[in-house]
Amino acid sequence: LNEELTxxxxxxxxxxxxxxxxxxxxxxxxxxxTDITRNKTIGDTFDAQxxxxxxxxxxxxxxxxxxxxEHRYLFVNPKAVSxxxxxxxxxxxxxxxxxxxxxxxKTLADNRNNAFxxxxxxxxxxxxxxxxxxxxxxxxxxxxRMYPVLSDKGGLEIVIGYGVDIxxxxxxxxxxxxxxxxxxxxxxxxxxxxxxxxxxxxxEQAYAKKMEEAEKxxxxxxxxxxxxxxxxxxxxxxxxxxxxxxxxxxxxQ
Numbered sequence: 001l002n003e004e005l006t007x008x009x010x011x012x013x014x015x016x017x018x019x020x021x022x023x024x025x026x027x028x029x030x031x032x033x034t035d036i037t038r039n040k041t042i043g044d045t046f047d048a049q050x051x052x053x054x055x056x057x058x059x060x061x062x063x064x065x066x067x068x069x070e071h072r073y074l075f076v077n078p079k080a081v082s083x084x085x086x087x088x089x090x091x092x093x094x095x096x097x098x099x100x101x102x103x104x105x106k107t108l109a110d111n112r113n114n115a116f117x118x119x120x121x122x123x124x125x126x127x128x129x130x131x132x133x134x135x136x137x138x139x140x141x142x143x144x145r146m147y148p149v150l151s152d153k154g155g156l157e158i159v160i161g162y163g164v165d166i167x168x169x170x171x172x173x174x175x176x177x178x179x180x181x182x183x184x185x186x187x188x189x190x191x192x193x194x195x196x197x198x199x200x201x202x203x204e205q206a207y208a209k210k211m212e213e214a215e216k217x218x219x220x221x222x223x224x225x226x227x228x229x230x231x232x233x234x235x236x237x238x239x240x241x242x243x244x245x246x247x248x249x250x251x252x253q
Contacts, residue, residue, distance in 0.1 A: 002016055003015045003016075004036070010037070011037045012036050012040045013033045013035055013037075014033070014034045014036045015031060015032065015033055015034075016032040016034075017029060017030075018031075054075075057077050058078055060077065061079070061164075061165075062079060062162045062164045062165075063080035063142070063162060063163040063164075064076075064161070064162045065077075065161045066159070066161075067095075067158065067161065068158055069120065069156045069157065070094075071094060071113070072092055072093065073090050073092065073093055073094075073095075073098060074091065075091070076090050076091070080163075081102060086102070095109055099112070108130060108132065111130065115146050119146045119148050119156075123154070123156065125145055125147035125148075127143070127144065128144055129142065129143055130143075130144055130163065140165060140167050141166050141170045142163040142165055142166060144161065144162070144163040145161065145162060145163075147159070
């Protein structure tokens, strides 16, 4: 029967009916009572604690999964698999089955397998990013972590994995990246304009210097030419005067 009886004192007993036979003849029966108060209390406490922690895990804003040492799923929260029937079906299944059942790409399953194998081999947390394209064409980004839970002897007991939606963060990072690229472009444009202005200034100064040197050279040459011209004029004047003197002497004779 394995009936449970609870007394007013709070004690709990399990009652079993045991028939008695001798030489295949029914001789009577016994009622067996076993005090299961302690076990029942411990079991109820364990169930309450389990429900408490499951409630926390089920309401976290992240995908949470718990796997055994062979990567079979022991727990999956609603954020990871929203359909209750699917969530129930997935328990005890492997990673490939999980990804296939939830229509996730094989590359995602491979990445998770690689991360799990590294956790199992190194017994340290692994972290990576996942990209998932939804049926409506939208792309979601997740930051995933897997970390081991070890026994007292250091053996791998379970692996806990959780993924956080970082799509908005990725959008912000992309916007910041574009803004940085635009800022760098504007900065380079400003540098180019500054360098162009500096080059123009250098060319202007070089041209002005050349012009100044040319002007000085021209003035020097012009001064020389003026002196030669003046000398030629004086020479011509002297010759004219000499001719006039000679003509005057001839007329006098």
